[in-house]
Amino acid sequence: MYVISLDLGTSGFRSQLIDLEKKDTIKTVVTMGHPLPGGNVMDHLDFAINTGVDVAHGIIIETVGVMLQKFDVDPDKIERIAVCGNPIQLSLFQNIEIRDLAYAGKSKQASLGVENVNRDARIFAANEIFKGIFEMGNCEIIIPPAIKHEIGADALAMMLETDFMAQKEPCLVTDYGTNAEMALKIGDKIITASAAAGPAIEGQGISCGMLAGPGAISDVNVEGDYWRLTVIDSSMNPAKGPLVDPVMGNEIEGSDIVPKGITGTGVISTIALALKEGLIEKLPELPNGRLVLGPGITITDKDVEEAGKAIGAIRAAHMTLIVDSGLKYEDLKYSYMSGATGTYVDANKARRIGSVPDFCENIIQFGNTSLGLARKIALDRAKLDEVIKIAQKIKADHLMMASSETFKNIYMCELASWQNGMPTEMYAQMLEMYNLPVYPKTLTDVNIEKKVVRDIDDVGYLGLDVVADIGITLEAPVVKCTLCHKCEKECPEDALVIVDKDGERFVNIDSQQCLGTSCRRCVVVCPEQTMNHSLLRVK
Numbered sequence: 001m002y003v004i005s006l007d008l009g010t011s012g013f014r015s016q017l018i019d020l021e022k023k024d025t026i027k028t029v030v031t032m033g034h035p036l037p038g039g040n041v042m043d044h045l046d047f048a049i050n051t052g053v054d055v056a057h058g059i060i061i062e063t064v065g066v067m068l069q070k071f072d073v074d075p076d077k078i079e080r081i082a083v084c085g086n087p088i089q090l091s092l093f094q095n096i097e098i099r100d101l102a103y104a105g106k107s108k109q110a111s112l113g114v115e116n117v118n119r120d121a122r123i124f125a126a127n128e129i130f131k132g133i134f135e136m137g138n139c140e141i142i143i144p145p146a147i148k149h150e151i152g153a154d155a156l157a158m159m160l161e162t163d164f165m166a167q168k169e170p171c172l173v174t175d176y177g178t179n180a181e182m183a184l185k186i187g188d189k190i191i192t193a194s195a196a197a198g199p200a201i202e203g204q205g206i207s208c209g210m211l212a213g214p215g216a217i218s219d220v221n222v223e224g225d226y227w228r229l230t231v232i233d234s235s236m237n238p239a240k241g242p243l244v245d246p247v248m249g250n251e252i253e254g255s256d257i258v259p260k261g262i263t264g265t266g267v268i269s270t271i272a273l274a275l276k277e278g279l280i281e282k283l284p285e286l287p288n289g290r291l292v293l294g295p296g297i298t299i300t301d302k303d304v305e306e307a308g309k310a311i312g313a314i315r316a317a318h319m320t321l322i323v324d325s326g327l328k329y330e331d332l333k334y335s336y337m338s339g340a341t342g343t344y345v346d347a348n349k350a351r352r353i354g355s356v357p358d359f360c361e362n363i364i365q366f367g368n369t370s371l372g373l374a375r376k377i378a379l380d381r382a383k384l385d386e387v388i389k390i391a392q393k394i395k396a397d398h399l400m401m402a403s404s405e406t407f408k409n410i411y412m413c414e415l416a417s418w419q420n421g422m423p424t425e426m427y428a429q430m431l432e433m434y435n436l437p438v439y440p441k442t443l444t445d446v447n448i449e450k451k452v453v454r455d456i457d458d459v460g461y462l463g464l465d466v467v468a469d470i471g472i473t474l475e476a477p478v479v480k481c482t483l484c485h486k487c488e489k490e491c492p493e494d495a496l497v498i499v500d501k502d503g504e505r506f507v508n509i510d511s512q513q514c515l516g517t518s519c520r521r522c523v524v525v526c527p528e529q530t531m532n533h534s535l536l537r538v539k
């Protein structure tokens with residue numbers, strides 16, 4: 001018999017087939033992107049609310065169905081699937097209420113009748129949601145509990161799958177992703193938060209960006225007069241890539257592995273190295289406006305600015321958690337990093353640009369903690385009871401960054417440095433002006449430990465299968481369409497096409513490629529105002 005672990009991330013899904021008896025990983029399947037339009041949780045929420053939770057749920061289940069087929073096993077031999085993710089992804093997967101997650105205010109939730117939505121652990125038959133898609137007669141699905149409303153199973157996973165809970169010293173854990181979850185622990189007190197870092201932290205929204213997958217540049221280092229690229233190979237291991245001259249744009253020495261794009265950690269490394277080597281004198285300006293890492297792979301000033309928004313949001317959220325909890329910066333002793341970006345990034349470079357505190361003595365890098373927790377529960381059903389008990393014991397407070405004055409002020413300083421090159425001295429003066437503590441000195445002697453070499457430590461003996469094109473098309477009628485094709489030309493992702501079926505006109509949109517709410521250029525450009533995304537349905 002088999003069990004499956006499934007991590008529903010904001011930027012893509014990851015799943016593993018595991019032999020229940022031998023406990024060996026057989027195969028790993030990942031998607032390169034999320035199947036819903038948009039690159040962050042707010043886009044996904046907005047799509048689900050406006051287009052329908054049923055539609056969003058259907059897209060997610062169809063995608064997971066594609067992944068399950070890739071395992072190529074008898075569906076009746078799958079005994080259990082354990083699923084981890086943030087509350088939005090887990091709610092859409094189960095097709096349960098999500099409006100409470102969109103509206104933080106209690107009075108708004110009360111007016112909608114969506115207060116206190118139950119997100120306890122749940123076990124149910126797989127065929128409740130997979131009937132007609134990928135039927136599994138003997139399979140149950142296990143969803144771990146949320147700690148409370150906004151603190152989901154992914155936050156629970158990052159606390160349980162690192163040393164965070166056992167640590168006696170003040171410590172911070174961050175699951176680096178499009179929505180960076182984080183928690184600070186001081187004695188028994190835990191305060192959670194999340195920073196809407198945006199897709200740049202995982203390489204999306206960057207001109208040559210891609211998610212952490214085969215062919216992605218994950219690190220860059222100086223070698224002689226040039227830069228050596230590290231590129232993720234087909235087994236998700238960091239491998240030696242080409243040697244390049246990033247300023248002149250030449251490849252000095254080739255390699256077996258050809259880079260296809262750059263992931264979030266590669267962007268962090270590139271910026272950190274460019275700062276160290278004096279190639280950036282004032283942020284965000286690069287020599288000639290760009291650095292070249294390979295044929296057609298460049299990092300531009302605009303990319304640096306985009307990455308700065310993400311890195312600045314994470315740094316500001318870390319500082320806000322520390323300041324608002326009354327801890328002194330210097331008293332933070334441990335920082336745990338999880339998620340793909342938290343695993344592959346060179347921690348020293350992350351310290352240099354501020355995505356992990358440079359005043360913390362110990363930095364420890366873990367892998368994909370969500371998939372790790374899902375695996376444990378899938379292999380041992382009793383583990384769920386243990387997780388439920390721990391979740392009930394965790395008395396976590398949640399700090400909303402959106403309403404924190406501290407966050408607002410620090411984030412303004414971050415944006416001023418990333419976008420306008422505000423010098424460090426002025427940053428310090430601004431903090432003083434806002435009555436915020438002085439930023440401490442950067443520590444030079446720190447302990448950095450990497451617990452795993454790749455975010456999915458063991459991809460299994462059948463290896464990794466990457467679903468690059470999920471292949472879900474959404475369709476909506478465009479009744480007044482005159483076939484002017486302005487919407488097609490306007491789409492930055494080439495994600496839509498207008499089709500004419502015997503005089504009836506429809507828009508077809510590639511769900512995975514569409515940028516969703518944050519774009520809407522096709523809606524705005526339509527002279528007939530006939531494009532309505534709320535009418536989209538799976539074709």
Ligand code: SF4
Nearest residue numbers: 491514515519520522
């Ligand atoms: S133009 Fe329309 S279809 Fe294209 S990415 Fe933007 S919202 Fe999606």
Ligand code: SF4
Nearest residue numbers: 481482484485487526
């Ligand atoms: S812009 Fe509007 S009218 Fe023109 S092709 Fe697109 S949907 Fe039709």
